[in-house]
Amino acid sequence: MINFTVGPVQSSDAVRAVGSENVPYFRTPEFSAVMKENEALIKKFAKAEDTARVVFLTGSGTASMEASVMNTLTPEDKAIVINGGSFGERFVQICHLHQIPITEIKPEVGHALTAEMLAPYENQGYTAFIVNVHETSTGVHYDMDLISEFCRRNGLFLIVDAISSFLADSFNMKEYGADIMITGSQKALACPPGISVIVLSEKALARVAASQTTCMYLDLKSALSNGERGQTPFTPAVGILLQINARLKAIEASGGVEAETAKIAALAQDFRDKIAQLPFEIVSESMSNAVTPLHPLTASAYDVFVTLKDEYGIWVCPNGGAMSQIIFRVGHIGELTPADNDQLIDALKDMQRRGLI
Amino acid sequence: MINFTVGPVQSSDAVRAVGSENVPYFRTPEFSAVMKENEALIKKFAKAEDTARVVFLTGSGTASMEASVMNTLTPEDKAIVINGGSFGERFVQICHLHQIPITEIKPEVGHALTAEMLAPYENQGYTAFIVNVHETSTGVHYDMDLISEFCRRNGLFLIVDAISSFLADSFNMKEYGADIMITGSQKALACPPGISVIVLSEKALARVAASQTTCMYLDLKSALSNGERGQTPFTPAVGILLQINARLKAIEASGGVEAETAKIAALAQDFRDKIAQLPFEIVSESMSNAVTPLHPLTASAYDVFVTLKDEYGIWVCPNGGAMSQIIFRVGHIGELTPADNDQLIDALKDMQRRGLI
Numbered sequence: 005m006i007n008f009t010v011g012p013v014q015s016s017d018a019v020r021a022v023g024s025e026n027v028p029y030f031r032t033p034e035f036s037a038v039m040k041e042n043e044a045l046i047k048k049f050a051k052a053e054d055t056a057r058v059v060f061l062t063g064s065g066t067a068s069m070e071a072s073v074m075n076t077l078t079p080e081d082k083a084i085v086i087n088g089g090s091f092g093e094r095f096v097q098i099c100h101l102h103q104i105p106i107t108e109i110k111p112e113v114g115h116a117l118t119a120e121m122l123a124p125y126e127n128q129g130y131t132a133f134i135v136n137v138h139e140t141s142t143g144v145h146y147d148m149d150l151i152s153e154f155c156r157r158n159g160l161f162l163i164v165d166a167i168s169s170f171l172a173d174s175f176n177m178k179e180y181g182a183d184i185m186i187t188g189s190q191k192a193l194a195c196p197p198g199i200s201v202i203v204l205s206e207k208a209l210a211r212v213a214a215s216q217t218t219c220m221y222l223d224l225k226s227a228l229s230n231g232e233r234g235q236t237p238f239t240p241a242v243g244i245l246l247q248i249n250a251r252l253k254a255i256e257a258s259g260g261v262e263a264e265t266a267k268i269a270a271l272a273q274d275f276r277d278k279i280a281q282l283p284f285e286i287v288s289e290s291m292s293n294a295v296t297p298l299h300p301l302t303a304s305a306y307d308v309f310v311t312l313k314d315e316y317g318i319w320v321c322p323n324g325g326a327m328s329q330i331i332f333r334v335g336h337i338g339e340l341t342p343a344d345n346d347q348l349i350d351a352l353k354d355m356q357r358r359g360l361i
Numbered sequence: 362m363i364n365f366t367v368g369p370v371q372s373s374d375a376v377r378a379v380g381s382e383n384v385p386y387f388r389t390p391e392f393s394a395v396m397k398e399n400e401a402l403i404k405k406f407a408k409a410e411d412t413a414r415v416v417f418l419t420g421s422g423t424a425s426m427e428a429s430v431m432n433t434l435t436p437e438d439k440a441i442v443i444n445g446g447s448f449g450e451r452f453v454q455i456c457h458l459h460q461i462p463i464t465e466i467k468p469e470v471g472h473a474l475t476a477e478m479l480a481p482y483e484n485q486g487y488t489a490f491i492v493n494v495h496e497t498s499t500g501v502h503y504d505m506d507l508i509s510e511f512c513r514r515n516g517l518f519l520i521v522d523a524i525s526s527f528l529a530d531s532f533n534m535k536e537y538g539a540d541i542m543i544t545g546s547q548k549a550l551a552c553p554p555g556i557s558v559i560v561l562s563e564k565a566l567a568r569v570a571a572s573q574t575t576c577m578y579l580d581l582k583s584a585l586s587n588g589e590r591g592q593t594p595f596t597p598a599v600g601i602l603l604q605i606n607a608r609l610k611a612i613e614a615s616g617g618v619e620a621e622t623a624k625i626a627a628l629a630q631d632f633r634d635k636i637a638q639l640p641f642e643i644v645s646e647s648m649s650n651a652v653t654p655l656h657p658l659t660a661s662a663y664d665v666f667v668t669l670k671d672e673y674g675i676w677v678c679p680n681g682g683a684m685s686q687i688i689f690r691v692g693h694i695g696e697l698t699p700a701d702n703d704q705l706i707d708a709l710k711d712m713q714r715r716g717l718i
Contacts, residue, residue, distance in 0.1 A: 012384035012599055024381030027369035027553045029676040063420050064595035067578045196384045198555040198598030219576050221424045238421035241555030319386040
């Protein structure tokens with residue numbers, strides 16, 4: 005199978021080699037050193053301030069989304085949530101569950117966030133801003149310059165879910181004034197799923213220190229204090245953390261985050277050039293390099309997913325719920341090459357010959 | 362390195378082979394079938410009732426301990442917690458955090474639970490009983506017959522953390538009337554850490570259905586409803602779930618849970634026979650087959666751990682906190698053989714010759 009989904013994605017030989025090994029015991033200085041190195045490289049690639057800290061939670065991206073809200077916001081806050089798809093909707097649900105007062109801004113499916121949409125919320129007493137910078141469900145990448153300036157003007161605490169965008173799109177935590185940046189192991193980090201990552205600015209650390217969290221497992225205070233010595237409060241997914249270490253060092257050795265982002269951008273462009281001749285419409289007006297969301301003009305999106313899986317050995321990423329018949333997505337993260345793009349294009353051309361699209 | 366810790370432990374070649382592969386896309390009928398098979402085999406090995414359900418959480422054992430308490434108990438309950446070590450203490454903290462009224466029973470370190478300890482709590486209005494059947498920190502395995510009879514007489518909802526005991530010690534959820542049984546991927550399941558497992562009886566399912574949980578990530582209602590179609594609400598540690606599948610099928614093919622437990626019991630007995638000649642005292646009066654807790658009579662326990670790690674390529678399991686100088690533990694779970702026991706014994710004999718123990 006060739007995997008063009010948005011996660012889990014294909015891993016490098018080096019990452020898979022780590023996966024084939026026995027998992028070592030981890031309450032050791034040796035493992036602490038690995039964790040410290042992971043923290044330093046994530047900070048470097050996120051362009052976080054020197055005083056920032058990184059927490060590695062054993063859990064999905066949602067664990068880190070919820071932990072971020074629970075540990076840094078309170079019912080005294082008043083937050084804006086950008087809800088342009090199922091991951092924005094998840095932040096809305098998390099805030100409701102934890103009684104964080106919010107206002108939703110709902111861009112239409114496939115549409116970018118604009119200055120006009122933000123304008124009504126200037127100087128309205130908001131304290132926080134929550135956004136999935138890449139709304140993975142619809143493939144829309146929001147304008148971080150616009151968001152960053154709005155947050156600075158209004159003094160907002162800025163939580164950015166960059167789960168599927170980190171490494172794929174350029175991001176500068178310090179320049180954007182982002183207080184929290186979230187990512188996950190199975191996106192452009194191209195490791196197996198099971199670890200999510202939270203980068204916290206000094207302002208975020210102060211909020212965590214002042215918080216009273218009612219979940220032991222998602223308590224960032226204990227994660228941060230254990231992290232000072234390169235450890236975790238509970239047994240983490242040690243194997244995946246070692247795979248992340250191999251991957252981060254490989255990125256660093258091949259030119260760092262800029263080179264990695266450029267590679268993903270080039271792969272995305274290659275695919276977008278090649279798909280232009282086929283009966284699909286790109287449905288996002290502002291794309292991430294991580295994924296291309298496609299609407300088949302002549303077939304059901306879900307049928308295209310099933311046929312590619314069952315007859316061509318190719319996974320693309322189906323959409324859930326109401327969009328499942330309308331949109332599927334092609335990912336450009338993980339161990340993929342232009343030759344892989346060619347195989348997908350050839351399969352689609354064959355489906356066209358067969359009258360399936 | 363040879364790994365004699367209590368997790369992560371050594372994995373079979375088959376499990377490691379799965380770890381070397383790319384992780385497949387998982388929102389598919391193929392992965393759902395794997396999850397359904399995992400659920401069926403866990404139920405079979407736990408000897409759960411037919412109507413029981415299994416949830417696989419991406420997280421440590423603590424995630425499942427906390428999820429069990431949050432989703433099945435309320436401040437209207439009145440629970441007994443057996444607190445004989447750091448994992449019993451963890452349940453105490455979880456209950457305090459979620460405002461579950463509890464009474465602690467605290468057996469001394471290394472001591473079993475007795476009928477005398479339970480007697481004062483008969484007919485006192487308790488509704489629930491929480492126990493780590495194997496208190497992994499001290500290597501004490503509690504008497505499930507005693508606990509089971511007490512719970513039946515008093516009509517108590519019974520939560521059993523069997524994280525390090527499942528497969529290593531015989532357990533029969535139905536016979537014991539246990540309502541929840543918890544385990545983890547990195548103990549006798551001998552897979553990498555990252556997945557914890559909750560088996561729920563019909564009574565537990567009813568409690569979950571009636572609960573209002575204030576944590577999206579640990580919400581068992583959504584885990585159970587997604588599980589009906591073999592899926593999870595959020596991206597799980599797909600690779601580890603596939604490794605668990607390989608391992609469960611291997612156990613089934615080699616005689617099932619009884620054969621696996623007998624194998625671990627024999628390995629433990631082999632080690633206990635061989636260690637008798639060396640200057641160590643076994644500090645538990647009621648052991649699990651999973652681990653032997655040892656007090657070095659002539660040296661610091663932590664020094665023994667460090668010397669074995671740095672000079673002999675062997676990991677044993679150090680204890681944390683106050684017990685770190687007094688007790689270390691030798692595990693008998695994971696891919697280990699009597700020949701591995703010999704290597705550890707030879708290393709300890711060499712340390713004795715060198716005057717280190």
